[in-house]
Amino acid sequence: MAVVMVNVEVAPNIFRLKAAGSYTGRMGQFYMVRAWDKYPLLSRPLSIFNRDGGGIEFLYQLAGEGTKLLSALRPGDELQLEGPFGNGFPEVPAEEKVALVGGGIGAAPLFYALGEYSAADVYLGFSREAYLVQQFEAATTGNVIVDVGGIVLKQVDFNAYDTIIACGPEPMLQAVQRRKQESASAAKVYVSLENRMACGIGACLVCSVKCRDQRRKACADGPVFLAEEVVFE
Amino acid sequence: MIDLSCSIAGVHFKNPVVMASGTFGFGREYGSLYDINRLGGISGKGLTLHPKEGNHGIRVFETPSGMLNSVGLENPGVASFLREECEYWAGLKLARIANLGGNTLEEYVEGARLIEEDALRRRVSGNQAVDMIELNISCPNVRAGGMAYGIKTAVAREVVREIRQATTLPLMVKLSPNAEDIVQMAVMCEEEGADAVSLVNTFSAMKIDIYKRRSVFDNLYAGLSGPAIKPIALRMVHQVSKAVTLPVAGMGGIQSAEDIVEYIMAGAAVVQVGTHNFVHLRAGEQLVDGLQAFMEREGISSLDEIRGVV
Numbered sequence: 079m080a081v082v083m084v085n086v087e088v089a090p091n092i093f094r095l096k097a098a099g100s101y102t103g104r105m106g107q108f109y110m111v112r113a114w115d116k117y118p119l120l121s122r123p124l125s126i127f128n129r130d131g132g133g134i135e136f137l138y139q140l141a142g143e144g145t146k147l148l149s150a151l152r153p154g155d156e157l158q159l160e161g162p163f164g165n166g167f168p169e170v171p172a173e174e175k176v177a178l179v180g181g182g183i184g185a186a187p188l189f190y191a192l193g194e195y196s197a198a199d200v201y202l203g204f205s206r207e208a209y210l211v212q213q214f215e216a217a218t219t220g221n222v223i224v225d226v227g228g229i230v231l232k233q234v235d236f237n238a239y240d241t242i243i244a245c246g247p248e249p250m251l252q253a254v255q256r257r258k259q260e261s262a263s264a265a266k267v268y269v270s271l272e273n274r275m276a277c278g279i280g281a282c283l284v285c286s287v288k289c290r291d292q293r294r295k296a297c298a299d300g301p302v303f304l305a306e307e308v309v310f311e
Numbered sequence: 312m313i314d315l316s317c318s319i320a321g322v323h324f325k326n327p328v329v330m331a332s333g334t335f336g337f338g339r340e341y342g343s344l345y346d347i348n349r350l351g352g353i354s355g356k357g358l359t360l361h362p363k364e365g366n367h368g369i370r371v372f373e374t375p376s377g378m379l380n381s382v383g384l385e386n387p388g389v390a391s392f393l394r395e396e397c398e399y400w401a402g403l404k405l406a407r408i409a410n411l412g413g414n415t416l417e418e419y420v421e422g423a424r425l426i427e428e429d430a431l432r433r434r435v436s437g438n439q440a441v442d443m444i445e446l447n448i449s450c451p452n453v454r455a456g457g458m459a460y461g462i463k464t465a466v467a468r469e470v471v472r473e474i475r476q477a478t479t480l481p482l483m484v485k486l487s488p489n490a491e492d493i494v495q496m497a498v499m500c501e502e503e504g505a506d507a508v509s510l511v512n513t514f515s516a517m518k519i520d521i522y523k524r525r526s527v528f529d530n531l532y533a534g535l536s537g538p539a540i541k542p543i544a545l546r547m548v549h550q551v552s553k554a555v556t557l558p559v560a561g562m563g564g565i566q567s568a569e570d571i572v573e574y575i576m577a578g579a580a581v582v583q584v585g586t587h588n589f590v591h592l593r594a595g596e597q598l599v600d601g602l603q604a605f606m607e608r609e610g611i612s613s614l615d616e617i618r619g620v621v
Contacts, residue, residue: 110592116566118373119537119590143373160592276371276378276589279344281336283356283385284371293364293385298340311367 082155083133085148089209091140092183093149094127101134102162105191106243106270106302109161110278111136113151118143123275123297125187125245126162134159137186137210163278164301167191167243168268174240176220177201179231179254181246185210187270188245192217199223199239203230203246229253236263243302245270248310255305267305271296313606314613315599317351317580319558320481320506322442324351324406324581327571327614328598331562331585332357332410332445332485333382337396338403341588345596351581352406354445354509355392359411360418360425362388368529372518377539377564378586379518381528384412389422393429397440401433407440408483411474412447413460419446419470423477430480444480446471446505449487449512461487461512464499471503483507483560488540488547489515497551497559509560509583510551511544537586538564545577552578552619566590568601578619 080097088094103109103126110121122144128135140149151157167187170176176198178188185202189210192198199220202211208224215222223233231250236242236257242265244254251269258267273285273296280298287296288309294300315326329352330341337355338347347353365385372379387395392409400407409426413419426441433439448461448470460470471484484500486493488511497508513534518527526532544563552559561579565571566587574582587594611617 116538116590117376119376119378119586120371120373121590274369274371276380277334277340277592279340279592281340282334282371282380282589283365283382284380286365286370286382286385288364 079156080159082151082153082157084153085151087149089207092137092209093140094135094137095148095151096133096135097157097159098133100131101129101159103129103134104162104166105194106167106187107162107164108301109134109136109159110163111148111157111159112144113155113157114147120144120276121158121160121278122148123278126190127186128190137183137189139183160278163297165299167194167270167302168241168266170195170241175238177234177239177242179234179242179244179246181230181244181250184244184246184250184270184272185214186245188243189214189217191243201230201234203228203250231257236261236265236267239265241266241268243268243270244305245272247272251305252310255308255310258305268302269305269308271301271303271308273301313603313611315602315606317614319483319580320443322406322481326351326599326602327575327579327581328595328602329354329406329408329560329581329583330588330595331583332447334585334588337392337399339399341592341595345593347595348404349599350405350595352408354408354410354583355396356386357384357410357412357447358386358389358392358422359384359413360389360422362386362391366528366530369527372527372533374518374535374539377535377537378589379516379528379533379535380513381530381533383530389425393425397429397433400440401438406442408443408445409441410445410447410485416470416473420473420477423474427478427480441480443483443506444474444478445483445485445509446474447485447512449485449489461496462490464490464492464495467496468499468503471500471505475504481506483509485512486510486551487512488544493547494550494554497555497557501555501557505557507558507560507580508551508555509562511540511547511563514540514543536563538566540564541570545573548574548579549577549621565598568598568605571598571602572605572617575614575618576621580618
């Protein structure tokens with residue numbers, strides 16, 4: 079059982095939650111989180127937003143019953159964390175040029191990744207209001223490019239990077255895949271999927287992803303896939 | 312000394328906690344979290360003769376006290392299961408149940424025949440991997456086959472009869488709550504030589520996205536499971552248990568040791584736990600411990616003392 083240290087609204091309907099304790103987890107991995115006993119039934123998969131010796135942080139958007147209950151947590155309240163799960167973002171040689179592209183709450187796992195990709199350029203797209211931009215700026219020696227209400231992907235030069243990692247809503251990830259094809263970029267382009275999940279460990283097949291060779295599990299084989307592998311349905 | 316064990320058609324269950332098909336993969340994932348050999352048994356992911364992609368679109372949606380799924384029997388196929396998973400199963404020390412589905416009668420029979428062949432070969436070498444077949448005639452999420460076989464007793468009879476002839480393995484038939492008469496269906500299974508019945512599979516159900524004005528699911532309907540269905544499933548287990556002499560595996564919405572006791576009191580020989588595996592990843596061992604503690608607390612020395620008392 080983890081204990082909430084901080085749970086604050088950093089933008090309308092966007093919350094940053096920190097739980098005390100020593101938790102493991104690589105960039106791009108996630109935890110199954112719940113702060114209720116029986117209802118709603120399922121835990122919520124939340125990617126690691128940040129982690130240090132004192133605790134682990136998640137950034138989440140208020141979207142339904144589960145996240146509503148999470149948003150009501152106060153310091154000292156308890157929550158259950160199972161994880162870390164998923165494959166996480168790839169290791170990249172330090173000299174490689176990396177772009178991180180986040181759409182809305184999809185920015186969450188990218189922040190933690192800046193610990194490894196310390197010089198990455200970060201592209202953040204928001205539909206209404208930008209959040210945590212200063213934190214991103216402080217965490218990277220690269221550029222942080224923000225777009226509110228537009229399509230941030232338009233600003234990414236796919237030929238300027240060795241590795242591009244995107245996390246956000248599916249239409250954005252589909253666009254990433256298209257851009258990779260159209261630009262004939264040599265970059266390794268990854269997408270981190272935000273599929274619905276039930277178990278989070280690869281048993282239920284709820285989050286199954288159609289890939290070019292076979293179906294894979296977003297929770298256990300992903301959530302990070304090479305963009306060209308995924309067949310968006 | 313409390314005895315939680317049970318035997319169905321010669322298959323030993325060290326306790327009545329069996330993990331339900333479709334919620335436990337083939338055990339590996341949960342096996343990395345806790346010692347699944349503590350369980351009474353597992354029923355593996357539903358298999359069809361050929362690999363199956365499953366359904367498109369959203370596959371899960373939560374409801375009050377329940378969950379709708381539209382996975383649609385995604386599975387690697389019988390041959391892949393026998394090749395990739397059976398060695399792992401052979402090393403497990405619990406009752407191992409292969410769940411078999413199909414689109415056509417021929418597919419069911421061929422699937423059973425392959426499992427039978429593998430079982431016979433392994434039996435000779437003392438390397439058994441499948442103890443029982445659970446015949447799935449009740450999945451509501453596949454258009455052809457599946458539940459279509461599980462609604463009409465006359466149609467189901469043909470499948471059960473053919474599979475009974477195709478395998479020497481103990482045969483459990485998984486019944487649908489959507490059957491026109493689930494008691495009649497169970498009686499038919501007994502008449503056709505099945506060794507047990509398990510019930511219930513998910514309830515055919517629906518969720519509409521009122522803004523998009525369409526069903527949430529590409530397949531229109533989905534299967535409802537979880538605590539929402541427990542009172543209905545329990546009633547069905549009670550009715551079936553009274554009508555047949557076959558052992559009954561009861562399932563639907565089990566979340567606690569007390570829920571298991573209810574099913575045993577309704578007449579179940581063992582229970583199957585499904586959705587709760589998603590709620591708490593270590594649900595299996597928690598339920599075994601909880602049941603043990605309940606029996607100690609209540610001074611019950613064996614499940615036979617309470618089985619079917621209601």
